[in-house]
Structures are given as structure tokens and as C-alpha cells.
Amino acid sequence: MKSGSNLEKILESGQFAVTSECGPPKGTSAQVIKRKGEILKSCCDALNITDNQTAIVRMSSLSGCVILQNMNIEPVMQMVVRDRNRIAIQSDILGAVALGIRNLLCLSGDHQKFGNHPQSKGVYDIDSIQMIQAVKIMRDEKKFMNGEDISGEVPLYIGAAANPFADPFEFRVRRLAKKIKAGVDFIQTQGIFDMDRFSRWMAMVRDEGLDEKVHILAGIIPMKSVGMARYMAKNVSGIRVPKELVTRMEGAKDAKEEGIKIAVEIIEQIKEIEGVHGVHIMAVAWEDIVPRIVQEAGLMPRPIV
Amino acid sequence: MIIAERKPLDELMAMLDPFEKILIVGCGMCMKACSAGGNKEVEALAAAVRSLRQEKGRPVSITEKTLGMQCSPKHVLQLSDSIKEFDAVLSMGCGAGVNFLADNYPQSVILPALNTKFIGVTVEDGVWSERCIGCGDCILDRTGGLCPIARCSKSLLNGPCGGSMNGKCEISRDLDCVWHLIYERLKGLNQLYRLDELFPYKDWSTSSHGGPRKIIREDLKA
Numbered sequence: 312m313k314s315g316s317n318l319e320k321i322l323e324s325g326q327f328a329v330t331s332e333c334g335p336p337k338g339t340s341a342q343v344i345k346r347k348g349e350i351l352k353s354c355c356d357a358l359n360i361t362d363n364q365t366a367i368v369r370m371s372s373l374s375g376c377v378i379l380q381n382m383n384i385e386p387v388m389q390m391v392v393r394d395r396n397r398i399a400i401q402s403d404i405l406g407a408v409a410l411g412i413r414n415l416l417c418l419s420g421d422h423q424k425f426g427n428h429p430q431s432k433g434v435y436d437i438d439s440i441q442m443i444q445a446v447k448i449m450r451d452e453k454k455f456m457n458g459e460d461i462s463g464e465v466p467l468y469i470g471a472a473a474n475p476f477a478d479p480f481e482f483r484v485r486r487l488a489k490k491i492k493a494g495v496d497f498i499q500t501q502g503i504f505d506m507d508r509f510s511r512w513m514a515m516v517r518d519e520g521l522d523e524k525v526h527i528l529a530g531i532i533p534m535k536s537v538g539m540a541r542y543m544a545k546n547v548s549g550i551r552v553p554k555e556l557v558t559r560m561e562g563a564k565d566a567k568e569e570g571i572k573i574a575v576e577i578i579e580q581i582k583e584i585e586g587v588h589g590v591h592i593m594a595v596a597w598e599d600i601v602p603r604i605v606q607e608a609g610l611m612p613r614p615i616v
Numbered sequence: 617m618i619i620a621e622r623k624p625l626d627e628l629m630a631m632l633d634p635f636e637k638i639l640i641v642g643c644g645m646c647m648k649a650c651s652a653g654g655n656k657e658v659e660a661l662a663a664a665v666r667s668l669r670q671e672k673g674r675p676v677s678i679t680e681k682t683l684g685m686q687c688s689p690k691h692v693l694q695l696s697d698s699i700k701e702f703d704a705v706l707s708m709g710c711g712a713g714v715n716f717l718a719d720n721y722p723q724s725v726i727l728p729a730l731n732t733k734f735i736g737v738t739v740e741d742g743v744w745s746e747r748c749i750g751c752g753d754c755i756l757d758r759t760g761g762l763c764p765i766a767r768c769s770k771s772l773l774n775g776p777c778g779g780s781m782n783g784k785c786e787i788s789r790d791l792d793c794v795w796h797l798i799y800e801r802l803k804g805l806n807q808l809y810r811l812d813e814l815f816p817y818k819d820w821s822t823s824s825h826g827g828p829r830k831i832i833r834e835d836l837k838a
């Protein structure tokens with residue numbers, strides 16, 4: 312075992328994993344995390360805590376992770392390179408491990424321009440692939456990025472994102488291969504709506520034999536309203552919502568119900584795709600719906616490992 | 617070249633408000649080339665300041681002078697006889713020019729007329745765009761000659777992020793994703809394998825993060 316985390320055990324034993332996420336509050340209340348944790352706990356194997364997602368200042372990911380951990384829920388700590396140089400990244404990793412964090416998701420982060428402090432200085436000292444590389448060396452060789460020794464173990468299960476919907480399409484598999492070369496253990500993809508493109512991407516992934524080298528968790532974003540479907544289709548860089556799905560949401564009597572149905576259908580289809588080892592459900596501000604989706608997609612009960 | 621843009625007139629008027637005898641100094645190199653601070657711009661700014669101050673009933677005396685360049689001693693020292701006569705010197709040089717005037721004339725008030733923007737190119741008449749941040753350790757051999765440090769919004773080194781779509785950067789649909797351009801270029805050059813290499817951590821100590829920089833060439837020293 313690299314980290315001994317629950318997520319690692321489930322994935323390495325060949326079981327289909329379910330993860331979801333908690334966005335920390337724009338404030339100091341631990342209650343917000345606890346409430347989300349309580350809702351998601353029985354239907355997920357681990358919960359991501361986002362790191363100032365969309366560059367909006369929120370409670371830190373590490374503190375959210377500790378709050379979950381105190382409830383016996385396994386966190387996946389997200390960390391972006393936007394806000395930290397290599398000194399802070401490595402230091403935060405040491406602290407996270409000391410506090411018992413075992414899963415780390417390495418991300419570039421949304422550009423600060425999107426957030427609520429667009430005047431801030433972006434750091435980007437290293438990129439997300441270099442961060443994966445650094446964490447792997449910290450874990451496997453017990454060395455810092457500068458080659459100096461780390462005292463103690465750094466047992467981390469290393470995650471990263473992949474976006475099959477970004478361009479250039481052909482590069483997306485090469486980029487995944489690069490992340491694998493850098494040392495990633497698991498991948499959570501961008502939210503999937505365009506099944507056709509996702510299937511094509513997965514076929515390329517299998518052709519390169521990459522599905523055997525990394526665990527891919529397919530991203531699911533339940534759509535709560537017609538407005539959300541339209542917004543994502545139009546405005547969110549990196550997400551592709553096919554017209555048919557927007558039309559389907561528009562035509563539905565109850566858009567929420569339709570959104571749930573679509574999410575469940577997508578999971579059902581994904582379960583059939585060779586090489587996908589789990590799902591990652593991102594129900595931003597709609598955590599309540601995750602247990603039902605997991606249930607209806609036939610993924611309950613969650614395994615005990 | 618270095619590209620700059622003139623500050624808004626309001627800001628300049630406020631800056632010049634306490635002064636009566638002003639020298640406006642242009643630069644005949646980059647600032648002339650990017651139409652921010654050459655002799656023409658010096659003339660236009662001087663005229664604008666004169667008339668605005670006239671309207672306010674506080675006329676000024678402005679002298680115009682454009683140096684060949686503001687970043688070389690030979691040119692900057694041409695002001696040594698006259699500069700004492702002025703209450704303030706408004707430099708239409710880039711930030712380096714302003715600094716160099718201040719370095720050389722400790723007794724004079726030196727003010728910046730421009731906002732210095734970047735090292736870039738003239739894309740077409742009236743359009744300039746950034747190409748280099750002067751990181752001090754050029755990597756363009758590995759990226760098809762296009763710079764991801766200057767031109768990628770996140771200075772990524774290992775290819776396009778998950779926000780790159782239809783050739784555009786996630787931060788704006790008006791901005792090309794340079795990693796998309798690099799991809800296309802390397803593909804055309806049959807060098808896509810370049811993108812499979814893990815790009816080593818960048819050493820930023822050669823950039824401004826290593827502190828202010830200096831080059832000394834013994835072979836050229838007087």
C-alpha cells in the first residue's frame with residue numbers, strides 16, 4: 312500500500328469507487344462541512360475538499376479535511392498550484408500527512424481572474440504535473456524537490472484531474488500519459504455529459520494501456536435546473552453539454568428530476584465502459600441529492616475495506 | 617521591444633499639479649516604436665498639459681526633449697546641463713528610462729508618464745502583444761519557439777490545462793491558448809514527442825524572483 316487510504320484499498324482491490332465533494336464555506340463554520348459530510352458519508356468512499364474552488368476564498372482544504380476526518384470520513388485533499396509556491400506546497404503536504412490526510416489531488420486551479428480576488432498574484436511556481444512528480448518523490452524517495460531528505464514517511468495516494476472535453480482532443484490522452492509518468496495513482500475527470508466523446512477518449516486510453524496504470528473515476532455533475540444546463544453549455548470552459556441534453560432539460564416537467572435521471576443514466580453507461588474504476592460526483596450546492604443518485608445507480612451499499 | 621501605454625491624462629495632471637517648470641523627455645527607441653513616448657507623443661502631451669493648465673488659470677512652462685534612448689548613459693547625460701532648471705521631469709520612457717533618469721539625477725523630481733506593459737511585438741498597426749517575461753533561462757527550443765511562460769495564463773510547462781477549448785484560453789475567448797498553438801506547431805514540425813517529456817521544475821532564480829538582475833561582461837568593460 313502506498314498510503315493505506317480507504318480509497319486506495321477499494322481501487323486496488325478492483326472495486327468500483329464512489330467519491331463526492333464538499334465545498335468549504337466562505338466563513339468559519341465547521342458546521343457547514345459537518346452537515347455535508349453527514350449527508351455524503353454513507354454513500355461515498357472518500358470526499359474531496361475543494362481548494363478555493365473557482366478562485367473564491369473559502370475555508371482551507373486542509374482544515375475541511377481535518378473536520379471530516381474527525382467524523383471518521385475519509386477526505387481527499389485538493390491542492391492547487393495557483394496559490395502556493397514549492398515551499399508552501401511541500402510544507403502543507405508535510406502538515407497534511409501529520410494530520411492523517413492520505414489522499415491528495417494535485418491541480419492547477421482555476422485562474423484567479425475567475426474568483427473574488429481577481430487582483431491577486433497567481434503563483435504557478437510549478438504546474439500540476441510537476442506537483443504530481445514532486446509528491447511521488449516525497450513519498451517514494453522521501454526527498455524534497457531540492458533533493459534533501461524528509462524525515463518520516465509521506466504516505467499519500469496521489470490523484471489528479473483529467474479533462475477529456477478540453478482541446479486539443481488528441482493531446483488529452485498524451486496528457487494523461489504524462490500524469491501517469493509523473494506518478495499519479497488515480498484520476499477524477501471533468502463532469503461528463505458528452506458520452507460519445509468520453510467513450511472515444513476511453514478507447515484511446517485503453518489503446519495506450521493507460522487504464523491499467525491508473526484508476527479513472529468518471530466525473531458526474533447532476534444538473535439542478537435548465538438554467539444550470541444552459542450556463543454550463545455556454546459559459547464553462549472545459550465542459551461540454553450536448554444540445555440534446557439541454558433540450559431534454561428544457562422539455563422536462565420537473566427539471567430537477569430530469570437532472571437526477573440524466574446523472575443516473577450517465578453512471579449506468581459509465582459502469583459499462585472498460586477501464587473506468589469509479590465515479591466522482593460533484594453536486595455543488597446540491598449535496599443532498601448524491602445519496603439518491605448513488606442508490607439509483609446501483610452503487611449501494613459501499614464496500615467496507 | 618518594450619511596450620508601454622500613456623497614463624490617463626487625469627492622473628498625469630494630478631502628478632504635475634505642484635510644478636510650474638516641467639521637462640517632458642521622450643525616448644527614441646522602444647517608446648517611439650510603440651507610439652507611447654516618441655517625439656510625437658511628447659509634443660502631443662506637452663500641448664495637452666499646457667492647455668489644461670491654461671484653462672485652470674495656472675499656466676506652465678514646458679520644455680520638450682526626446683533622447684535617442686533613455687536607457688543609456690551617453691543619451692541620458694545630454695540632460696546634465698539643463699535638468700536643474702526644471703521643477704520636475706516627466707519621463708516618457710519605459711520604467712527603465714524613468715529609473716535611469718532618477719539614478720543619474722538625484723536632485724531632480726522624475727515622474728513616469730507611461731505604464732510599462734511588457735516585452736512584446738507589434739501584431740498589426742495599433743495592436744501589441746506580449747511574448748517574453750525575461751525569465752533569464754530560455755526554454756523556447758522545447759516549445760516550438762512559443763513561450764508558455766509569457767503567453768499561458770498559468771505559465772504551465774507541460775501542455776494545455778483542462779480549460780483550453782477551441783484554441784482559446786479559459787480566461788478569455790479573445791485570448792489564444794498558447795499551448796494549443798504550441799501543440800499545432802510541434803505537430804507540423806513532427807516534434808510532438810517533445811510534449812511527452814516531463815518538463816523539469818523551472819528555476820525561477822534566474823528571473824526577477826531571484827532578486828534584481830545584472831549582467832557584467834568583462835570583455836566589454838571600459
Ligand code: SF4
Nearest residue numbers: 768776777785786793
Ligand atoms: S487555456 Fe491554455 S493558455 Fe489558458 S491557462 Fe490553460 S494552458 Fe494556459
